[in-house]
Amino acid sequence: MGAVRKLKKPYVHSRHLVDLEVVEAETTVHNPDGTSYTVEPGDVLSVNELGEKNLVPKNHLLHYFEVGKLEETSFYDEMAKGYVEMAKINSGISNESEYVESEADFSTAKFVTGKNHL
Template sequence: MGAVKKLKKPYVHSRHLVDLEVIEETSTIHNPDGSSFTVEPGDVLSVNEFGEKNLVPKNHLLHYFEVGKLEDTSFYEEMAKGYEEMAKINSGISKESEYLESESEFTIAKFVTGKNHL
């Protein structure tokens, strides 16, 4: 494959995250599905997460938007953080429930013993 220059940041197009590469010399591009095509210097390719490369017409480049740096956190780290946040919420709900339950038992005991002076 000929020399290509990968642009530094990822880009997004139609809800797909891609890398853009600028071709520096004439070459043939081969895709994982067996298809191939020839590119010329200055052509721009979009490369998706499956390694599939597509030629991007110059008038379509304005539809690609640069994406800022993506966080290096994994899915599992995000899930763990979510579970920690839910644990705090559930703990607060549990404490409120215990308080309300003890108040209701106290009120019922006052009614049963006749010590309710309303």
């Protein structure tokens, strides 16, 4: 479609990744669900992953944020890093709770045996 110009990077709006297109000539937009409407030059359309095009009011454009290119790392690599970080945190918590539990056992034994002066 030569009547619209796609902006360079994808944008995100309210958890949805969309492409924004600026209309360059008056045209009719046809959506996959059968709806259609006319747009004028200068109008901005958001296009979702299903190919649905929606007119974006000019005052709503500030709610769209440009998304930078993602790093060339695998999703699984990022998950593995997260699990390693969480393991370190959990290990620290576990060590602290073991220490507190042993102190509680020691204090209980002192009071039960009556040897408070150990």
